[in-house]
Amino acid sequence: MPATIGWVPCETATGTPPKTAPTTFTRTVTWHTKTDRQNQEKLAHFIQKKMLTKQGIYTNFVDTKNRQTGVATGHELLSESAGMWLQYLAESHQYRAFRQFYRATVTTFDDSGQFSYRYDPRNKKRFAVNATLDDLRIIRALNLYDAQTKTNHYRQAAANHFAALKVGSLKAGKLYDYYDPQTKQAAKTTSLAYFDFKTLKYYEQGTRAGRRAYDEQLKVVHGGYLGNVFPLYASSFSWGDLTYATKNLNTSEALEVLLHLAEIGQLKATSRTWLAQQVRAHKLYNGYSTAGSVTNSGQSTANYALAAMVFATANDQANYRAAMRLVWEGQVTGNSPIQGGIGDAKTQQSYSYSNLTALNAAGM
Numbered sequence: 001m002p003a004t005i006g007w008v009p010c011e012t013a014t015g016t017p018p019k020t021a022p023t024t025f026t027r028t029v030t031w032h033t034k035t036d037r038q039n040q041e042k043l044a045h046f047i048q049k050k051m052l053t054k055q056g057i058y059t060n061f062v063d064t065k066n067r068q069t070g071v072a073t074g075h076e077l078l079s080e081s082a083g084m085w086l087q088y089l090a091e092s093h094q095y096r097a098f099r100q101f102y103r104a105t106v107t108t109f110d111d112s113g114q115f116s117y118r119y120d121p122r123n124k125k126r127f128a129v130n131a132t133l134d135d136l137r138i139i140r141a142l143n144l145y146d147a148q149t150k151t152n153h154y155r156q157a158a159a160n161h162f163a164a165l166k167v168g169s170l171k172a173g174k175l176y177d178y179y180d181p182q183t184k185q186a187a188k189t190t191s192l193a194y195f196d197f198k199t200l201k202y203y204e205q206g207t208r209a210g211r212r213a214y215d216e217q218l219k220v221v222h223g224g225y226l227g228n229v230f231p232l233y234a235s236s237f238s239w240g241d242l243t244y245a246t247k248n249l250n251t252s253e254a255l256e257v258l259l260h261l262a263e264i265g266q267l268k269a270t271s272r273t274w275l276a277q278q279v280r281a282h283k284l285y286n287g288y289s290t291a292g293s294v295t296n297s298g299q300s301t302a303n304y305a306l307a308a309m310v311f312a313t314a315n316d317q318a319n320y321r322a323a324m325r326l327v328w329e330g331q332v333t334g335n336s337p338i339q340g341g342i343g344d345a346k347t348q349q350s351y352s353y354s355n356l357t358a359l360n361a362a363g364m
Helices: 034-051 079-091 095-109 132-149 155-167 197-204 208-223 251-263 269-280 301-313 317-328 352-362
Strands: 118-120 189-191 236-238 294-296
Touching: 034 317, 034 352, 079 095, 079 132, 079 352, 095 132, 132 155, 132 197, 197 208, 197 251, 208 251, 251 269, 251 301, 269 301, 269 317, 301 317, 301 352, 317 352
Parallel strands: none
Antiparallel strands: 189 236
8 A cells, every 4th residue: 555645736737738849759769570560561451441440440340239338349439449540650651541540530539628438330429438548549649640740730739638638537637547528527546557657748747746746646656566576566546545456457457557667767677577478488368366366367469469569668679579479370361351450260359459559569
C-alpha cells in the first residue's frame, strides 16, 4: 500500500500546444528485417482489404449476430484500433491516408472532444464513455504525424483533445480509466497500463503544476511494483483509498505498463529479464496472479508483439528478434479468407488488437 500521495491540481485546460515540436514521438533506430517488412506488408494488406471500413476497423473479421454489453465483438469499431492504425500510417509515411482516417475517426468516435471507446455501425450506437489510453494513443499519433512531416498540421487538434481529457478523465492531475460527459462522472480507478508517460510528459512538462502532476503519476505506477520475484505491476489503482488491486493480471495490460516505462528509460532490469525468459522459453501466458502463478495458460500473438516493442524500446535487439519470430508464427500463410492476418485459419477469428499490435511491432 503506497504512502499517502499529495495531489496537486494542474492548470485549467486551455488547448494550447506545447511550445516545443513533438520530435519526442519519433524513433531514430529500427531493427526490423526484410522478413519483418514483407510480413508487415502482408498484414497491412489484410487489414486494409478485410478489416478497414470508412468508419473504422472491425474488432473481429467474423461478425457476431448478438452484441455483448461489456465488450466489443464482431464488426463493432473501437477507438483503440483507430489510434493504432493512425500510428502505423504515420510511421509508414502514408500521410494522405492518415488525414482521411483521422477525419473518419473524429466523425465516428468524437464525443465532447474525447473519443468514445466503442461504436456499433449496425445500430449507429456510440458508447457514452471513453478509454483514456485510447485517447492518449490518438493524441500521440497526431503528434507523430507532425514530427514525421515537420509540420504543425495537428498540434492544435491534439492539444484540444488533451484539454478535453483534463476536463474529465485527467482532472487535477489524476488519470482515470474513463469519463462520461453525459453524467459528468469519471471512473474511481486507473489501470496502470493507461499511464502513457511519453505523451503525458509532453503536455505536462511546461508548467510547475504539470511537472508535479507527472511526478505523482509516475509515483502511482512505481508504487504498484509487485517485487523482484514477479517483477510486473498491479493492474490498477483506486483513488478512493489509495490502494492497488489484487486481482489477476491481464498480460497485455501488464506489458503496456512495461512499454510505457521503457519509453521514458525507467524499465526495471528485473522486468526486462523476466520478460526475456518467458519469450525465450515460449511461455508468455495470458494471465498471472499477483504472486506470479499462471491463471490463463493461453498465449497470444499480441503479447509477443508487445514484448517485441518493449525490447525494441529498451535497445535489446536480440530479444526483439526472438519475440518477432514468435509473432510471425501467428500469421496465417495458407489459402484462407484471413491470409496475411493474425488469427485462426480454421475459425477465421482475427482480432484487430492482435493484428494492429503485430503491425506496429514489425515497424520498430
